[in-house]
Amino acid sequence: MKIRCGWKQFLALLILCTALLLPGTVDAAVKYSTFTKDSYGNLIWLQPAYYPTGVIGQDLYVPDPAKPQVKMKSSMKNPKDIFVDKNNEIYIADSGNNRIVHMDEKGKLLRYITLPESPFSKPEGVFVTKDGDIYIADTGNKRVLQLDKTGKLLKEFKRPESRFIADTFVFEPGKVMVDDRDFLYIAIRGGYEGLMLLDPNGKFQGFFGANKTALSPLDALKRKLYTKEMYANEVAKRPETINSVATDKNGYIYTVTGGTAKIDQLKKLNIKGDNLLRSSQKSFGEYRALDVQPTTSKTGASIPQLIDIAVDQNGNMIVVDQQFKYISNYDASGNLLYFWGGPSAVGSSQVGLLKSPVALDVNSRNELFVLDDQENIVQVFRLSEFGQKVDQANQQTLAGYYEAGEKPWQDVLRMNAQFTPAILGLAKSAFKKEQYEDARQMFKEAGDQEDYSESFWQIRMQWFQANFSWIASILLFGSILWIVVDKLTEKSAFRSRLRNRSQRPKTKFMANVRHAFYTMKHPIDGFVAVRYEGKGSYRSAILILLGVYGALLVKELVTSFSFNNVTSIDIYSIFTQFFIVWIAWIISNYLVSSIYCGEGRFRDIFIGSAYALVPYIVIGIPLAIISNFLTLHESSMYGFVANGMLVWIGLLMFWKIQCIHNYSVGETALNIFLTLCTMLVIGVLLFVTAGLTNDLISLFYEMGQELILR
Structure with a gap:
């Protein structure tokens, strides 16, 4: 039997195949779930905010020393950091191979950055300035290097000399960030003092953004009851170490900390070191309750271990948790938008799921690059239509354009009616339009007590303004009537029975x-x-x-x-x-x-x-x-x-x-x-x-x- 296929049938088949390959249909292939939490801590399922678009870094090669025309596979080995510059070019600190991998925005290899005259030793951090200078945290050599855009060595920053640095301090830079003044902010491995701040000449300027020491009630009791000698014998309580540092186009400095402390794992700092996140006392890094293993809680493993942070073009913060393998997205004020991801199955590799995430960054199109040091690859993610709508609406709300954000928030709610940030955005729009009763109801649904109270205050004020004359008249004439009735019934039998009622x-x-x-x-x-x-x-x-x-x-x-x-x-x-x-x-x-x-x-x-x-x-x-x-x-x-x-x-x-x-x-x-x-x-x-x-x-x-x- 012969099957005839005309041009119309062929065209329909071509359209069907194209539709199956479009990003809008990729949700069915997403292997991970996306969640958010409402203001009461309840878990809410969402459609994917990001979908995977590919994997880069798995096909790296070097010339064969014996046959230069032949290429040998040279996969990354234990990479530790990733950075995307203003041109969307990608730099990866390939720690196990003692090199920096430089790729274009599509993931095509451009070059390997090495320093033959002074080889790298397990570099764990890389940062590229707007001018193209490359800063490398050369951890094994206990130094930070500044290279020009061609890879030529410009400066070497070693342990600075200062009387404010303890003799026992070990200078092992893990991550590095450089601001617009060319000041260096260095995250020291195992350093509890905070980020080391150096000027462009390498002179020590102090420590920046140190975490607070987390003391348990038992520790506080010991400090009250123990003598100085007894307390000196206790194990010293130190602040948690900063894992990574990043900056945004406005010059704010972001740090993430992993450890036993639940709060201050994510901080947004100004130039003075003040934490600007309004929710500084809340915990960051999201996970589901079923992901917690009670047997590991004693070691602090039940607490998210934030390992890196990226800030997108709109100021949203994206953090990756090495413990539960989730990526959490927060807006510029620290409010949770959604979290997604999860661990990849043992013995298999699944696109979108993570084995050992260690770093992430975004490009100018807000595409997300996640580095995995066990898979030795970079997974690339792109915002879905839902994620783009959320981002568009949230930017309007954060900027104070509540009414402009109303339409995109309504579009978001049509996609997911339980998305709390959308309800909150519409409530703020209603408040702006002086629709206080609607705003009050939506603020309650969103769990915002402060704005709920403010809406009720406006409702109460309007009611008093509308009814003040009646209230004043009732109080005035009621008082007069009370006095008159009291005088007229002072000696009546009814008043006598009322006074003697306790004797019954x-x-x-x-x-x-x-x-x-x-x-x-x-x-x-x-x-x-x-x-x-x-x-x-x-x-x-x-x-x-x-x-x-x-x-x-x-x-x-x-x-x-x-x-x-x-x-x-x-x-x-x-x-x-x-x-x-x-x-x-x-x-x-x-x-x-x-x-x-x-x-x-x-x-x-x-x-x-x-x-x-x-x-x-x-x-x-x-x-x-x-x-x-x-x-x-x-x-x-x-x-x-x-x-x-x-x-x-x-x-x-x-x-x-x-x-x-x-x-x-x-x-x-x-x-x-x-x-x-x-x-x-x-x-x-x-x-x-x-x-x-x-x-x-x-x-x-x-x-x-x-x-x-x-």
């Missing part, structure tokens, strides 16, 4: 409930009455506890988003946590008081401890309601009342123990301390018991399964 007989249960509120105002008399006059009851105490639990729920459900950004609550979890802590407190206090000469009975401790929590009901519920009329401008007032409530409860607990057990002030403080210690011991015992019980159950189950199978 009440049930014993209601009397006990009322005593709980009396104790809140007169704690000493109230707790003494609980102990020696039999006031209070289990029923009233349980009612108070249920009221406190209700107040906890009201706090979570009713409190304004400006002061509480919880999106969902677990009623069962709140119930369990509250009553477990409560019961542990009662049992621990009773045990300690029984041993420590306390006069209180279990009944007195139970009832008194419940009555001490009454302020949480009286203040907590109204405060949660009132918070919906407040903004963050009144946060000091809100915090004062909330903290005052907790202090009041603490004082009532203190007086309860003192009065019920007939303690002095010192004895009361000691009783509280021992009670808290007992609670801790009980918690540890329960945790160990639960673990052993689960292991025992698992053992019996496995034994039963083995008997059944046999």
Whole structure:
């Protein structure tokens, strides 16, 4: 049978094949996932922001010494750094081969840069200035070299002489960056002092951008309690070492740090060394929770290890994590846009996935080059349509052109309705157009408490301006009416009955409930009455506890988003946590008081401890309601009342123990301390018991399964 193929069929087949090769259809072949995180830390899947376009550096050759006309394969070996210059030409520090590989923008080899008169030794950093000068961190030779564009040696920078540098300091440059003044910023391997700053002549100008020492609570306690001699014997705590340094067209300096510290791994520094990132206290370097290996957390491996940074033409920061193999993109203010990538499978190479990423850089078209020192290649990525839309919209928003960014943000939301930066961009546009109610709702959806509060402040101000005359009239005439009615009914029978309402007989249960509120105002008399006059009851105490639990729920459900950004609550979890802590407190206090000469009975401790929590009901519920009329401008007032409530409860607990057990002030403080210690011991015992019980159950189950199978 013959198959006839006319020109129309051939043309359709050609179009189909071309369409399959277009970048827009490459998403189906992308081997990695792209994610972002909303303001609540939830993981959100995105379509790819970058797609791979190729691999370069795998086909390098050198002439055969025996036959110069024959080329020998000369793959990169343990490369450590990559730099893309203003002409989009690529320079790679090929550390294992002691050379710099120079390629054009397509990845075609142009030359190998070597220095025969003074050979490189494991160079780990390369930087090219606008004038074409090449700076090399020649790590093995403990020097930095300056070459001209032809590769001729101009200057050699070795360990500078200065009384401000310790004698034990080892000058091993790992990365180098040069600013517009030709000042050198050198990242020293193992150096905790920060970047070494040298002037164009190699004179030491100081250390720049040093990290802070990360001290644990235990370290802080040791510093308080140990003598100088004892603390000197401790292992010295040093700041983390800066891994890499970069700059942008505006002259800002960027550093990345890998180590055990979660914060300040990424910094954007001005010329004075101040960190400009507003989110300087947040952690950078993203990963999914399922990527964390608990068995390695002790060594700090569960923390992203940022190894390098690149800054694109729009000021966006791109960092690569050597631990989890993810690439994270942040805007110029440090806000997460998305992260993507992941580890390549063992024993295989997959385009887009990484084995051991060590460096990255971008060219003038914002194409991304990622260097892998295990695969000995460079992977090239290009922004997808989604990534381009996000970048376009975000640049408008960061520049303050909120309305201009509205259309591209809407396009982004059509691609992914859960993309938080898009929701935030549209919210800022609505705020700019004075659509405050829409802005408030979108700021809440995006999780931005500060701007949510600002939108509500504008709404509240407009409401007051529109209704001020009515509010003032009601207050004025209402006050006058109150005074008049008070004068007219001063001697009426109704007022007499109202004044004598407290003398009416009440049930014993209601009397006990009322005593709980009396104790809140007169704690000493109230707790003494609980102990020696039999006031209070289990029923009233349980009612108070249920009221406190209700107040906890009201706090979570009713409190304004400006002061509480919880999106969902677990009623069962709140119930369990509250009553477990409560019961542990009662049992621990009773045990300690029984041993420590306390006069209180279990009944007195139970009832008194419940009555001490009454302020949480009286203040907590109204405060949660009132918070919906407040903004963050009144946060000091809100915090004062909330903290005052907790202090009041603490004082009532203190007086309860003192009065019920007939303690002095010192004895009361000691009783509280021992009670808290007992609670801790009980918690540890329960945790160990639960673990052993689960292991025992698992053992019996496995034994039963083995008997059944046999």
